[in-house]
Amino acid sequence: xxxxxxxxxxxxxxxxxxxxxxxxxxxxxxxxxxxxxxxxxxxxxxxxxxxxxxxxxxxxxxxxxxxxxxxxxxxxxxxxxxxxxxxxxxxxxxxxxxxxxxxxxxxxxxxxxxxxxxxxxxxxxxxxxxxxxxxxxxxxxxxxx
Amino acid sequence: xxxxxxxxxxxxxxxxxxxxxxxxxxxxxxxxxxxxxxxxxxxxxxxxxxxxxxxxxxxxxxxxxxxxxxxxxxxxxxxxxxxxxxxxxxxxxxxxxxxxxxxxxxxxxxxxxxxxxxxxxxxxxxxxxxxxxxxxxxxxxxxxxxxxxxxxxxxxxxxxxxxxxxxxxxxxxxxxxxxxxxxxxxxxxxxxxxxxxxxxxxxxxxxxxxxxxxxxxxxxxxxxxxxxxxxxxxxxxxxxxxxxxxxxx
Numbered sequence: 001x002x003x004x005x006x007x008x009x010x011x012x013x014x015x016x017x018x019x020x021x022x023x024x025x026x027x028x029x030x031x032x033x034x035x036x037x038x039x040x041x042x043x044x045x046x047x048x049x050x051x052x053x054x055x056x057x058x059x060x061x062x063x064x065x066x067x068x069x070x071x072x073x074x075x076x077x078x079x080x081x082x083x084x085x086x087x088x089x090x091x092x093x094x095x096x097x098x099x100x101x102x103x104x105x106x107x108x109x110x111x112x113x114x115x116x117x118x119x120x121x122x123x124x125x126x127x128x129x130x131x132x133x134x135x136x137x138x139x140x141x142x143x144x145x
Numbered sequence: 146x147x148x149x150x151x152x153x154x155x156x157x158x159x160x161x162x163x164x165x166x167x168x169x170x171x172x173x174x175x176x177x178x179x180x181x182x183x184x185x186x187x188x189x190x191x192x193x194x195x196x197x198x199x200x201x202x203x204x205x206x207x208x209x210x211x212x213x214x215x216x217x218x219x220x221x222x223x224x225x226x227x228x229x230x231x232x233x234x235x236x237x238x239x240x241x242x243x244x245x246x247x248x249x250x251x252x253x254x255x256x257x258x259x260x261x262x263x264x265x266x267x268x269x270x271x272x273x274x275x276x277x278x279x280x281x282x283x284x285x286x287x288x289x290x291x292x293x294x295x296x297x298x299x300x301x302x303x304x305x306x307x308x309x310x311x312x313x314x315x316x317x318x319x320x321x322x323x324x325x326x327x328x329x330x331x332x333x334x335x336x337x338x339x340x341x342x343x344x345x346x347x348x349x350x351x352x353x354x355x356x357x358x359x360x361x362x363x364x365x366x367x368x369x370x371x372x373x374x375x376x377x378x379x380x381x382x383x384x385x386x387x388x389x390x391x392x393x394x
Contacts, residue, residue, distance in 0.1 A: 009309045037305070040316065064314070066306065091309070
C-alpha cells in the first residue's frame with residue numbers, strides 16, 4: 001500500500017534530508033518518491049539545489065519537496081511515519097492513504113524503452129517522472145541486511 | 146457616506162479600510178525613493194524621466210474640451226511613459242489580494258489603471274505618479290515582505306504552500322529572508338534583475354498578525370459563510386441581477 005506525506009510548508013533541502021534519513025530507519029518502507037516543483041538548474045545557485053545524503057548515498061535534489069510518497073508493507077508503519085513527521089515537520093502535515101505510485105509498466109514505457117522494457121526492474125516502475133531519463137531521477141539505497 | 150464593502154468580520158473591515166481613501170494606512174516600513182526606483186527597474190536612480198519630445202506645451206494639440214475639465218496628473222503633464230508595478234499576494238493570509246487591490250486602487254489612486262488576475266494585480270500609470278503610488282503600496286499595510294511579492298514577471302507562487310521560513314515561493318528568489326537579521330531583503334528588481342545593493346523590506350509579520358490583517362476569507366481563518374451580512378448582500382445582488390436579466394415588467 002502507498003501513503004502520501006503532505007507537509008503544510010514546502011520543504012528545504014535540510015529538512016528533506018533529515019526526514020528521508022529518519023524515514024529510512026522504518027523497516028517497512030519499501031520505496032520513496034520525492035515530489036514537488038522543479039528547482040532551477042544547478043548553475044543558478046538555489047540554496048535548496050544541492051546534493052543530499054541519505055544512508056551514505058548521494059542524491060542530487062532537483063525538486064522543492066512538496067509531497068513524499070511511500071510504499072509500505074503494512075498499515076502499522078503509518079504510526080511510525082507520523083511519529084517521524086511530528087518530530088521534523090512542526091508546521092503540520094497530513095498523511096493520506098491511497099495509491100500514489102504506479103505499479104505497472106505502461107504503453108508509454110513501452111514506446112520509451114522499446115525492446116529494453118523487460119530489463120527495467122519492477123521496483124523502478126513509477127519512481128520517476130515520465131519525461132525523465134530513469135537513471136537521472138532514481139537512487140537505489142542499499143537496505144540493511 | 147460611501148459604502149465600500151459589507152460584512153461584520155475583521156476581514157470585511159480590513160477590506161473597507163483599504164478601499165476607503167479617508168482611512169490612513171498604517172506605515173509599516175521605510176523604503177527610500179531611490180530604493181523604490183531600483184525595485185521597479187524602469188529607470189536608473191537619479192536618471193531623468195524619459196518623456197515625450199518636443200515637450201507637450203510645444204506640441205500643437207487639437208482642441209479638446211476634456212482638457213479644460215480634467216486636471217492632468219503630474220506625469221501626464223510632463224508626458225511621461227506609462228509604467229507598472231505588479232504584486233503577487235499569497236493566499237496564505239496576505240494583507241491584500243487582487244480584487245481588493247483593484248477596488249482600493251480605483252478608490253485611492255487617480256489616473257491609474259488596475260489589471261486584475263487570479264493571483265496578481267498590476268497597476269499602470271505615468272512613471273512619476275507610479276513611483277509615488279508604489280512607495281505607498283510598499284511602505285504601508287498593503288504589503289508584507291514574506292507573503293506579498295513584487296513580481297513583474299514569473300509571478301507564479303500565490304497558491305503554493307509557503308516555504309519553511311514562511312516566505313512565498315518565488316522561482317526567481319527576488320525577496321530573500323536573511324536568517325541572521327530576520328529581515329527580508331529584495332535582492333532583485335521586479336523582473337528578476339540582480340540589484341547592486343539589496344533593499345531591506347523589513348521584518349515579516351507573524352502568523353497571528355497576518356490573520357488579523359488579512360483581507361482574505363479562509364475556512365481556517367474567518368470563513369465567508371460566517372459573515373452573515375456579507376452573504377446577505379451577495380444574495381441580494383445575485384437575486385436583483387438575475388431578475389434584472391429577465392427584465393420583469
